[in-house]
Amino acid sequence: MTENESFFQIYRLSDRDFELISHLVYDTVGIYLPPEKKILVESRLQQLLKQENIQSFDELYQRIVRDPNSPLLSDLINRLTTNHTYFMRESAHYDYMVQVLFPQWKTMKQRDIRIWSAGCSSGEEIYTIAILIREHFSPFIPDEWGLLGTDISLRVLTQAEEGKYLADRLENLDPSLIQRYFIPIDDTSYQLLPEIRSMVLFKRFNLMNETYPFKGKFDIIWCRNVLIYFDQAHKDFIISHLVNVLKPGGYLFVGHSETIEREKYQLTFIQPAIYQKEAL
Ligand SMILES: C[S@@+](CC[C@H](N)C(=O)[O-])C[C@H]1O[C@@H](n2cnc3c(N)ncnc32)[C@H](O)[C@@H]1O
Structure with a gap:
């Protein structure tokens, strides 16, 4: 971790962890995250790791797999789905x-x-x-x-x-x-x-x-x-x-x-x- 990263506590998502997380999302809610979405996944999940005091993406993945009923899974899905909408959209x-x-x-x-x-x-x-x-x-x-x-x-x-x-x-x-x-x-x-x-x-x-x-x-x-x-x-x-x-x-x-x-x-x-x- 660089000095800047440790100050802001940036968690890095490895290719392997991205693959594990994208499989988990695909199997649970059917959403396919292609490799181009790796940076987006990394940035959208930063806050979740901080908030839950989780040290790495690997730990996040392991905790969800150990307890699939944990609110962590739903929180992860919440952060990865795009919820943008507005009144009278596509009129x-x-x-x-x-x-x-x-x-x-x-x-x-x-x-x-x-x-x-x-x-x-x-x-x-x-x-x-x-x-x-x-x-x-x-x-x-x-x-x-x-x-x-x-x-x-x-x-x-x-x-x-x-x-x-x-x-x-x-x-x-x-x-x-x-x-x-x-x-x-x-x-x-x-x-x-x-x-x-x-x-x-x-x-x-x-x-x-x-x-x-x-x-x-x-x-x-x-x-x-x-x-x-x-x-x-x-x-x-x-x-x-x-x-x-x-x-x-x-x-x-x-x-x-x-x-x-x-x-x-x-x-x-x-x-x-x-x-x-x-x-x-
Ligand atoms: C972009 S919003 C669409 C909102 C609205 N239908 C519109 O067109 O403005 C997409 C929504 O689909 C939901 N979604 C994604 N995967 C889903 C799933 N497997 N089951 C139910 N809802 C899902 C997301 O949580 C998100 O709120």
């Missing part, structure tokens, strides 16, 4: 929902509508949906309608439940919506009103789980900017499980940079990043 999906699906839902009385944001991060995506539903259906939102947000990371789910956001996350929202649905906390942050927060259920869920144990099927699954982290085998696994829990005729929304081979999964291409499951 074409919201336009489609409002312009094409909302009018259909309005004419289908007595129907339960279920929407899942899979890989919801800190909640901006599913809360944008909740706000739009409130805008277009209030005061007649049936009790059976359900909005679900899931993520692998407990840290982002806690933020989602709190509903507190820095102003830059709200930049794409119409100012009138900000005024109606948020309370300013200070000059730089806002909190979403309890009436919108209570519309959404947040749960921890790993998309690599063998089973997807949901009670009912979904009308729309938003799985945007999540598949990008997985290799083809894991992508296949996740998409086929998502399609299984869609209602016939239900929609899968993916990120605009994510393409999927629709023939493999009984999906029809509707428009970029929007796919529909075949109706019965």
Whole structure:
């Protein structure tokens, strides 16, 4: 260690430790970390080692392997996943929902509508949906309608439940919506009103789980900017499980940079990043 490194306590990640850690992440959450990500892994995990008083990446790895239920594994995953998101991101999906699906839902009385944001991060995506539903259906939102947000990371789910956001996350929202649905906390942050927060259920869920144990099927699954982290085998696994829990005729929304081979999964291409499951 150089003098500078010992002063700032920089932990170096060897090629061998990178390989062990990237295998661990791949096996646990399915995320593939190619060799180019070594520097990123090294820098993102510095704080974890310091905080836990762990002396090396090897020690970190050994401690997780000895006790796979330790919070260290979840902390490591939290730090390696990219959680960036914001309200009204990739607005074409919201336009489609409002312009094409909302009018259909309005004419289908007595129907339960279920929407899942899979890989919801800190909640901006599913809360944008909740706000739009409130805008277009209030005061007649049936009790059976359900909005679900899931993520692998407990840290982002806690933020989602709190509903507190820095102003830059709200930049794409119409100012009138900000005024109606948020309370300013200070000059730089806002909190979403309890009436919108209570519309959404947040749960921890790993998309690599063998089973997807949901009670009912979904009308729309938003799985945007999540598949990008997985290799083809894991992508296949996740998409086929998502399609299984869609209602016939239900929609899968993916990120605009994510393409999927629709023939493999009984999906029809509707428009970029929007796919529909075949109706019965
Ligand atoms: C970039 S965010 C996407 C947020 C939002 N969907 C959007 O498009 O703005 C990706 C999220 O996927 C989550 N994620 C990554 N691997 C996962 C897994 N195996 N199971 C569940 N969530 C996962 C990450 O924790 C992260 O919060």
